[in-house]
Amino acid sequence: MKRREFLKAGLSATAVVTIPGLLSLPRRADAAVLDYFIVVEAVDKPVYPTMQQPVIPMWQYIDSIVGSQLLELTVTAGDIVNIILQNNLSVAVDFTVRGLLEGSQPCLPGQIQSYSFVAPATPGTFLFYDSINGELGKAMGLSGGLRILPSDGIARLYDGGPTYHRDHLLIFYDVDTRLNEAVAAGNVFDMSTYQPNYFFVNGITYTPSQHVELQMIVGENVAIRFVNAGLIYYPMHFHGYHVNVATRNRMPEISVIEKDTVLVKISECVEVILPVSQPGLYPLHSHFVPAVTNNGYYSGGGLIMINAA
Amino acid sequence: MDDILLADSQLDTEKRRLLGLGALSGFLAACEQSRTPLRENEGIYAKGSDDATGGVTDNASQNVAEVNSVGVDCNCTGDATPPVPPAAPGAPAPVAGPVNIPADRFLSLRPESVTGNRIGLSSGDLMGSQQTMSDGVPINVWRFTASGQGFNQDRPVPGPTIELIEGTPVELIFSTMHPHSIHLHGLDVDQLNDGVPSTSGYVVGMQIGGGGLPNGRVVGLPSYISPHSYFFTAPQAGTYMYHCHVDTVLHMEMGMYGAIVVRPQDGSLNRLWNAPDSPQFDREFVWHLHTFDSRWHGLVVSDQNTARYNPDYFLINGKDGVDLLTDPVTVLHAIANETVLVRAVNVGYMPAVISLGGIVFQVVSSDGRPLSRPITTTGFMVAPGERYDLLFTMPAAPPAYATVNYLNIRGQTISGGTATTLIIAV
Numbered sequence: 008m009k010r011r012e013f014l015k016a017g018l019s020a021t022a023v024v025t026i027p028g029l030l031s032l033p034r035r036a037d038a039a040v041l042d043y044f045i046v047v048e049a050v051d052k053p054v055y056p057t058m059q060q061p062v063i064p065m066w067q068y069i070d071s072i073v074g075s076q077l078l079e080l081t082v083t084a085g086d087i088v089n090i091i092l093q094n095n096l097s098v099a100v101d102f103t104v105r106g107l108l109e110g111s112q113p114c115l116p117g118q119i120q121s122y123s124f125v126a127p128a129t130p131g132t133f134l135f136y137d138s139i140n141g142e143l144g145k146a147m148g149l150s151g152g153l154r155i156l157p158s159d160g161i162a163r164l165y166d167g168g169p170t171y172h173r174d175h176l177l178i179f180y181d182v183d184t185r186l187n188e189a190v191a192a193g194n195v196f197d198m199s200t201y202q203p204n205y206f207f208v209n210g211i212t213y214t215p216s217q218h219v220e221l222q223m224i225v226g227e228n229v230a231i232r233f234v235n236a237g238l239i240y241y242p243m244h245f246h247g248y249h250v251n252v253a254t255r256n257r258m259p260e261i262s263v264i265e266k267d268t269v270l271v272k273i274s275e276c277v278e279v280i281l282p283v284s285q286p287g288l289y290p291l292h293s294h295f296v297p298a299v300t301n302n303g304y305y306s307g308g309g310l311i312m313i314n315a316a
Numbered sequence: 317m318d319d320i321l322l323a324d325s326q327l328d329t330e331k332r333r334l335l336g337l338g339a340l341s342g343f344l345a346a347c348e349q350s351r352t353p354l355r356e357n358e359g360i361y362a363k364g365s366d367d368a369t370g371g372v373t374d375n376a377s378q379n380v381a382e383v384n385s386v387g388v389d390c391n392c393t394g395d396a397t398p399p400v401p402p403a404a405p406g407a408p409a410p411v412a413g414p415v416n417i418p419a420d421r422f423l424s425l426r427p428e429s430v431t432g433n434r435i436g437l438s439s440g441d442l443m444g445s446q447q448t449m450s451d452g453v454p455i456n457v458w459r460f461t462a463s464g465q466g467f468n469q470d471r472p473v474p475g476p477t478i479e480l481i482e483g484t485p486v487e488l489i490f491s492t493m494h495p496h497s498i499h500l501h502g503l504d505v506d507q508l509n510d511g512v513p514s515t516s517g518y519v520v521g522m523q524i525g526g527g528g529l530p531n532g533r534v535v536g537l538p539s540y541i542s543p544h545s546y547f548f549t550a551p552q553a554g555t556y557m558y559h560c561h562v563d564t565v566l567h568m569e570m571g572m573y574g575a576i577v578v579r580p581q582d583g584s585l586n587r588l589w590n591a592p593d594s595p596q597f598d599r600e601f602v603w604h605l606h607t608f609d610s611r612w613h614g615l616v617v618s619d620q621n622t623a624r625y626n627p628d629y630f631l632i633n634g635k636d637g638v639d640l641l642t643d644p645v646t647v648l649h650a651i652a653n654e655t656v657l658v659r660a661v662n663v664g665y666m667p668a669v670i671s672l673g674g675i676v677f678q679v680v681s682s683d684g685r686p687l688s689r690p691i692t693t694t695g696f697m698v699a700p701g702e703r704y705d706l707l708f709t710m711p712a713a714p715p716a717y718a719t720v721n722y723l724n725i726r727g728q729t730i731s732g733g734t735a736t737t738l739i740i741a742v
Contacts, residue, residue: 270699303620
């Protein structure tokens with residue numbers, strides 16, 4: 008449901024991608040069986056949706072039913088999830104959920120492979136990615152975030168954990184275009200020289216007319232889930248607010264809780280609660296400020312706006 | 317790193333130079349040499365500085381020079397209380413005056429600390445601001461200065477430390493010729509005073525475009541004004557920072573940042589926060605953690621040259637290399653058994669791992685808030701934008717060196733990326 012809203016917003020080329028955040032959490036009596044038909048494709052991703060250039064050669068998990076990239080997966084605790092993967096690349100890939108589904112069979116070029124897991128009974132945030140190609144798979148774009156919601160309708164980050172009124176999922180990844188161009192040309196790229204020059208949050212790089220804007224209302228507690236699906240650290244700085252770090256990789260944080268700058272390391276999932284204490288429009292961005300540029304031009308990259316009414 | 321470690325005999329000489337004959341008088345002398353004297357009545361800007369604003373200056377900014385309260389007189393002696401400056405005509409009466417900061421404690425902070433309820437900052441950039449690194453190479457920098465004090469030739473970067481008292485209303489008056497702003501990082505001010513051009517609607521300074529210098533990649537049509545006042549209430553006691561938020565990727569790297577230290581409500585200088593269980597300390601240091609990529613320091617605007625960051629200088633408090641071994645605001649010096657506070661402020665782009673030579677220290681607060689549970693450790697990482705407050709007891713015979721190891725943004729060690737300073741017990 009959320010994916011379709013996101014897609015619709017993306018088609019409206021000049022729209023700020025305003026995300027209201029999941030508000031209602033239905034209670035489900037029975038677990039669902041969810042089938043996702045995913046095609047792994049080489050695509051040319053336009054950096055700016057309104058412009059034909061530049062494009063970046065990438066590998067993506069494409070949800071073949073919806074017709075767009077599978078970047079975010081939201082399921083309910085207890086659901087049975089089947090990823091039916093068809094590999095249209097010339098290299099083997101797989102579908103790995105870090106901490107939940109690992110060590111599966113690879114999916115060879117041209118073949119179809121099924122990956123299944125049961126969403127755990129406790130809510131949480133996970134990273135999914137291709138583990139066959141090491142960092143190269145992630146660098147080319149095979150990664151995303153999995154959010155598991157509670158099944159009893161009570162919005163909380165974990166059992167006994169903080170509750171929230173609104174839920175935002177932010178997935179970061181970064182691109183070093185030298186790597187993508189090398190892979191597309193069949194050349195080798197030395198990963199030790201990886202230095203990204205484009206940065207995306209939920210698949211979008213910031214421009215004034217199109218960027219991720221998180222809606223919220225003063226007085227709410229807002230859950231923000233950061234998923235680092237990229238290859239650099241993201242020290243995320245909040246303007247206007249301090250947040251409470253709730254979990255790191257689903258482990259409750261006991262020490263460094265109240266922060267205005269939250270480090271999300273490579274492959275890490277960090278959940279925070281933002282008590283919305285004042286209204287206004289405030290940036291949320293990495294304090295490694297080159298990640299707030301488009302190929303060096305400020306501002307851009309993974310800049311997010313918070314819009315609190 | 318080996319080339320900056322001193323031989324034992326050199327270390328002894330250095331200690332003696334810094335310590336005098338076991339008293340702190342040597343530090344006072346070193347501090348004297350490292351700062352420029354106050355220029356109280358010379359007008360806002362030192363002769364020859366590039367801060368001259370020509371027609372932009374008006375009476376409000378003229379008076380700014382008079383409202384800064386600097387915590388100690390320039391002779392670095394005694395408990396001199398600086399005079400409370402008269403308010404500008406028509407200005408609201410200032411709330412209770414500046415805090416008396418004893419000289420020897422003040423020595424540990426940035427020499428140009430400014431405090432009070434009305435604070436003036438100016439900026440210097442694009443001409444004549446150079447920081448000479450330990451290898452003798454001058455690096456072009458952009459910096460904040462305390463209005464009315466010119467700038468510190470020896471240490472243009474970082475900018476002045478702003479000292480505030482929790483809960484007091486503050487007016488921060490910023491004057492500049494070029495497009496800049498001040499973002500009060502971590503202070504949770506409102507949108508209007510947040511210092512972000514696209515959300516506040518203004519940039520401080522003049523728009524320079526066309527045939528002149530680029531306008532700092534400002535999007536939209538904000539107003540350009542100088543001077544400009546930021547109004548806010550000093551937040552919960554702790555450690556914060558400020559930096560320019562115009563064309564941020566470049567302006568910040570060029571040196572436009574400084575630290576903000578908020579004291580507890582009673583103004584005490586030896587406690588971190590209000591609660592009775594607040595840790596206490598005897599000596600205090602602010603460590604700005606940052607790096608320079610010298611290739612960026614000839615640029616005037618962000619572009620493809622600022623896509624990738626490759627630092628070649630690794631600093632603490634604006635100094636690097638051997639200069640760190642003799643820097644009186646960075647060398648951790650205290651009497652044996654004193655409690656020492658280090659406020660680590662990462663104003664740079666690289667994660668920084670602090671080690672005190674093996675001394676066990678406690679991390680007690682971060683980003684202006686106490687930790688729920690203090691962390692006891694011998695090494696700790698501070699990511700860009702974060703602040704951490706570290707406490708340790710000075711041993712009688714401490715290890716010689718403290719280090720800051722800078723990592724790249726992938727968390728990998730950078731060859732040569734270590735800044736080393738001394739630990740000295742009197």
